[in-house]
Amino acid sequence: MSSNRKSLTREQIFDELMSGLNSVDPLESALLRATNICRGAGLVVNELGEVIRSVGTAPTHLISQWVQDEIFADADRPRWDEPKSGAIGRWHVYAQTVRLRSRNHVIVVAVHADAFVEREDDAAVSLILDVLTKLLRAFEGFESFSISNRREESVRVLRDLEAGVSPGREPAIWRLLESFGFVAYEPIRAVRVRLDIADSVSARPTLPPGGGLVIRESEYGASAIEQTVVCSGDFDIESRLDAPGLLDVGVSGLFTALSQVPEMLQTANVALGSVRGTKFAFVDRMRPIEWAAARMSLRFDRRLVAAFLNPIVTKPEASTTLRTYVESGGSIAEVAARLHVHENTVRYRIRQIENVLDARLTDPRTAAEIVLALQCLDTSELA
Template identity: 30%
Template sequence: MHAHHSLLATIADRLLVRRAALVDAQMTQLRTFRSYNRVPDDDLLRSCERNVARVVATLEQRDSLPPGIEEDERDSGRRRALQAIPADDVVKAYRAVLRVLRDAFIEEASAVSADPWDVLAGTRKLWELTDRYSDVLVAARQQADIDSARREEQHRMALVQRLVSGAIEPGEILPGGAVHTVLPDREYWVVRAHADTADLPQLSHHLESAGPAARTLIAPFDNDVVAITAARPTACDSAVIAVGGPVRLTEIPQAFAEATRVLRVALRYHREGVVDSSSLSVRLAVEQHRELGEQLHRRYVDPVLTQPGAHEILTTIRTYFRTRRSIADTAAALSVHQNTVRYRLSRFETLVSASTADTDTLVEVWWALEHDSIRGDVDGSPSHVAF
């Protein structure tokens, strides 16, 4: 065992004598990887010097490296990530330079007429060294990628916040320039989307894949997702996607305020899919003018609520409006006789002392019922109209 250790130490000494040549041979191997052209020579030289020291320490069965070689494979792996060297190239390059040193070990072992079993033992140690530190390099690279992704996400979130709040300085938005992935000379949709927490990753992916030509800046925002995208988004299952625009970058704050308002109203009306101010129409005004809604509620809904069959009457009125005031379609939708529909309409008009044939009354009743449908979300009162 002592003789074996002494022989490997002798070979290690012979490798140290060849250190300069072994560093050059490693550099030649590394430069065969095109991606390594962006790595400075002094950076690679440090790594090559460390590799020789690591092999020598392994053969001498030492755990520590000589003084002056302070960095390790973790530092190197993180640095290669920052230099944008592909992970596959990092591992292939490391194995290539360790193969240079392994071949040099075999040459020196042959020069001293080492026993084949000693050569095999030393070769096995160097294989284990290669595998162990390849894993270290990969782990360091993965951690660096994770850290980079986190920084990118934080930057993206901060940028979205600045864009939607109008905090981007005019000088940052120049013709022909770009803010992150968005261009100042294009129009963009501003999106605020909502889904259950578990579905937010799917929603984010859906918005990111809006189209191959789309430039999209996306980030979480409160409990929602905000996106600035060149393509109008499409519907996503179990999500409401409110859009404003399209607008230039300088108008994003106004479009975001519109998308926020649209999303709030769409959620109260239990809408899904892609919604904008035109699809919600006058319902935006219903949500905004709550005092008027309460006045009309007292005028056209409260008198009915004190009567038997109030729910059936109010549901019939709403269905009547939804079916374009068709008695037949209303009856079919509610699975009742047409005369039942006529009776309920007549009963409603008697209770509120107004006729739905009058245009002003028609509009006011519709407004009162729309307000009633979101009233529970507004002030905690129960809603009485079935959807």
């Protein structure tokens, strides 16, 4: 068995493993080819000790623990990433650290004692592992270079869109967007994203080919980073953008004219400022009263409208009664039940509120003013 391994030169091993990179999953394909050559098993273990790829019948949990103890435990030492070998039961294991997608991983090749019949096998398997890790490093370098280029191109495209695209330039910009997975003249959305600066790396969306997404970081604050995004209309924003470091997302309605991007980004900004109790605010899901309050972006605007209720909100009992009345849709019985008072008590308080406002709460215009003022008050308190 070993003679078959020894008969292969470095060039032959390189050619065999290289052909495995041209696949949907190049990591697993190359690992499979490497283990076929040495008639063993293979694993890829990440920094958390998780086996993310496994080929063959080796004891994955024991090997994973060995990797944690023998390799990642020494990660702070100068030569921790050098090749390592050892034995787990009747398995001879060989490991090498390699960086994949900006994270450290360990590639492990394991050969069972029954197939390990000559001392020269040690050098043969080490050679296979060496070629495999070097190939993966090179592949990672090309992939990282490609991702970097896509990010730069994404920033350039977005800057053009934010500056405003004339109708005559739209066909050329659409051709650029098609390389990011967009379909020309199909609906798109403009998005504003806020990330926690302490955890922004984990929340940053990637730019996979065909993703229907262009993105750039547009503003840095003391505690948050803001991103500007344009995505295809069918891009799953809530699942694809959600991540631990994500704070808020404001999403415009659907549109098709690229010349509208600056305007639609403004609407996304309004939605971003209205996020309450959830990470995402979609313009086309907002109620008119929410939109009207959110559009009042200046503190003066909100205070001016909220002043309508100042005589009420300064009195806790009246304020609670009015809010509960609005939330209950004007039902006296529901207000009484929620506040644990008699219905006549609610009616008395409502009459007092009406006297102060010099208006009937059953008047639709008064009701609209009250709801808008309450919305603005809430916005002012959270701003």
